[in-house]
Amino acid sequence: MTSFSELGSPSPGSTAWRALLALAVVFVLLATTGWTAIRSHRGDSDPLSVSVDAWRHGALDGHALPDPYASPRVLGRWLDSLTKAQRDRLVHRYPLVVGNLNGAPAALRYRANRIALTQARDIERRRMHNSELTPMGRHDAGRRMHRYEDLLSGKRQILSFDPSGAGRAAEVFGDLAHASRVSVVVPGVDTNILTFQKSDRPYTATVGMARALYHNERTEAPDTRTAVIAWADYTSPAGIGMDAATGKLAAQGALRLRALVNGLPEAARVSLMCHSYGSVVCGVAARDLPSKVTDIAVAGSPGMRADRASELGGNRRVWAMRDSGDWIQDIPHLEVGGLGHGADPLSSGFGARVLSAAGAEGHAGYFNPGTTSLDNFARVGVGRVKTVSCGDGAACTAGLS
Numbered sequence: 556m557t558s559f560s561e562l563g564s565p566s567p568g569s570t571a572w573r574a575l576l577a578l579a580v581v582f583v584l585l586a587t588t589g590w591t592a593i594r595s596h597r598g599d600s601d602p603l604s605v606s607v608d609a610w611r612h613g614a615l616d617g618h619a620l621p622d623p624y625a626s627p628r629v630l631g632r633w634l635d636s637l638t639k640a641q642r643d644r645l646v647h648r649y650p651l652v653v654g655n656l657n658g659a660p661a662a663l664r665y666r667a668n669r670i671a672l673t674q675a676r677d678i679e680r681r682r683m684h685n686s687e688l689t690p691m692g693r694h695d696a697g698r699r700m701h702r703y704e705d706l707l708s709g710k711r712q713i714l715s716f717d718p719s720g721a722g723r724a725a726e727v728f729g730d731l732a733h734a735s736r737v738s739v740v741v742p743g744v745d746t747n748i749l750t751f752q753k754s755d756r757p758y759t760a761t762v763g764m765a766r767a768l769y770h771n772e773r774t775e776a777p778d779t780r781t782a783v784i785a786w787a788d789y790t791s792p793a794g795i796g797m798d799a800a801t802g803k804l805a806a807q808g809a810l811r812l813r814a815l816v817n818g819l820p821e822a823a824r825v826s827l828m829c830h831s832y833g834s835v836v837c838g839v840a841a842r843d844l845p846s847k848v849t850d851i852a853v854a855g856s857p858g859m860r861a862d863r864a865s866e867l868g869g870n871r872r873v874w875a876m877r878d879s880g881d882w883i884q885d886i887p888h889l890e891v892g893g894l895g896h897g898a899d900p901l902s903s904g905f906g907a908r909v910l911s912a913a914g915a916e917g918h919a920g921y922f923n924p925g926t927t928s929l930d931n932f933a934r935v936g937v938g939r940v941k942t943v944s945c946g947d948g949a950a951c952t953a954g955l956s
Contacts, residue, residue, distance in 0.1 A: 601719040602675070606651040613648070615641055627658030627818035634659055646670065655715045657818030661731045668713040675718045676703035702748055715788045715815075722748025723789065725815070726762060728769035729782035737823045738772065738783045738936035740765045740922075741812065743831025743855075744799050746791040756919070761787040764922040768828065771924075771933035779937050782823075786815065792832060799832055800894050802839060802860055809840035816844055826850040826936045830921060831883065834859055835896050841867035850874065852935050854912065854921040854928060855883045858896025864906040874935055875900035875907040876928055876946065878915035901946075908951035911944040 613620050621633050634642065634656075646653050646667045653659060654667035682688060682696035699722070706713055712727040731737065742761045750760055757763035765785030772781045789808030792798035816825055825848045829837035837851050838859025851867060852874040853859065864873035877884060888899035900907045914926035921928040931943045945951035 603651050603655065603717045603719050606649055610649050610652045615645065623652050623656060624814075625658075627814070630656060630658030631660075631818075634663070650674070651717070654713070655717065657814045659818075661712070661714065661727065664714055665712050665727075668716045669707060671716050671718075672703050672707050672713065675716075676700055676707065678718075679703065698749055702751070705752065714784060717788075718748070720790070721793075722751075723787060724748055724751050725788045726751075726765065726785045727782055728765055728785070730780065731782040731784070732820065733780055734782035734820065734823050735780045736772070736776075736782070736826070736937055737819055738765075738768060738781070738826045738828055738932075739786050739812075739815070740768060740783065741786055741827060741829040741833035741837055742791070743833045744792045744795060746787045748787075751785070751787050758922045758924070759919040761785040764828075764830070767922045767924050767929060768932055768936065771929055772936050775930075775933045775939060776937035781937060783936070784815075786812070788815065789836060799857075802835060802893065802896065805832070805835040805839045805860070805896075808836040812836055812840040813843055816840075816848060819847070821847065823847060824849050824938065826852065828932050828936065829853045829856070831855045831918065832857065834900070838867060838896075841871070844868060844871075846870075849938075850935050850940070852876075852910070852932055853900055853907075854915070854932075855881050855918045856896075856900045857883055857886055858888055858890065858898060859900055860890065860897050861905075862898050863904070864900070872935075872940065873900070873907040874910050874931075874943075874951070875905075876910040876912040876915075876921070876931065877901055878912045878917060878920065878928070880916060881912075881918045883918055909946035909949035910951060911946050913944070 607623055610620055610623055621630060642663060646663065647670065650667040650670035654664050654671050656664065679696045679700035683693050683700060685693065688696070706724065713724060714727050715723065715725040717723040740761060742764065746761060752762035753760040758767050762785045765783045769781065769783040772783065789811045790804055792804055798804055819825060827837045827848060829851065834853035834856035835858065837853065838861050841851060848868070848871060850872045854876050856875060859867065861867055867873055887895060888897065889895050890897045898905050901909055910931045912921060912928040915921045915923065915928040920926065923929060927944050934940065934943045941952050941955050943952060
């Protein structure tokens with residue numbers, strides 16, 4: 556991880572001191588130009604914590620339930636030992652827990668999350684007409700109710716769901732249980748249950764990104780069993796403020812990302828597709844990810860909390876792209892006193908394989924259909940890495956077998 560502990564007390568004329576001042580100026584500007592959003596907290600009790608507490612004090616046929624945060628392998632073996640009737644009881648008693656249980660079969664989680672979403676929708680529907688709430692509170696309840704209805708529509712496969720706070724969710728495209736290739740889309744700032752999908756500019760939201768990637772992967776390799784996860788299951792920074800400038804939320808998100816990956820099918824090869832602050836999450840998580848994660852591809856990255864790609868896993872391939880009009884290129888790529896996220900993944904010294912982002916048009920366009928950036932993500936995801944389009948002057952496929 557990038558550090559500047561050797562600086563001691565820098566003199567005002569030193570290069571490091573000038574970089575620190577530049578970083579401070581940037582974040583003062585961000586904070587004073589309206590870029591920092593304030594995320595509202597609803598003040599309700601945390602439904603998932605309440606459900607986890609009930610699980611910890613619960614039992615099944617006289618036997619205590621296991622730690623819901625045990626390893627996916629332990630939880631998977633325990634669930635395999637249960638009868639269908641026992642699993643059904645767990646789903647109906649503790650839908651929020653089972654729906655977020657890494658190690659549980661995907662189909663069981665989908666079923667549990669449909670129950671949890673139905674319960675959450677009904678709660679918000681009642682809140683819409685609660686005269687004790689402010690008009691803003693009732694409006695927020697209506698937006699959430701409609702979002703939950705969207706997530707319940709059709710045969711959507713919701714892998715995780717948590718209505719607490721700003722809300723978190725993950726959705727699967729494809730057959731996760733039998734996939735040989737799994738891609739995980741990790742989004743950046745301002746990702747929550749309400750921004751999980753968008754009608755306007757859909758490919759800037761996690762669901763749209765994942766859906767577009769899945770379509771491209773199926774087109775690229777129709778005979779490959781692929782699945783794509785729209786993973787908005789971490790608390791992201793609200794706006795481009797101090798949370799986005801530090802690694803605290805990335806560290807918390809990295810723990811959740813590792814838990815997800817550890818619970819994916821053991822035989823599947825996994826690729827992480829990380830956008831903006833999501834690349835910070837991926838960088839922090841990378842050091843402890845299993846070998847089934849073969850590739851990490853980042854777009855519009857502010858840094859990965861690493862000096863070199865080699866720090867992100869021995870034989871793991873690291874890919875990076877950035878559109879020429881992406882404003883992220885103008886931020887200081889350094890880390891001082893916890894501010895900033897370290898080296899630029901596109902720099903020659905970092906050692907990532909540089910991909911073309913042709914057609915992306917700015918910071919939010921990397922997953923737009925028809926772009927080279929999306930094509931490159933798909934080729935990495937299905938393992939056709941020798942067919943990617945490299946960035947200008949880059950030889951990103953050199954040495955690939």
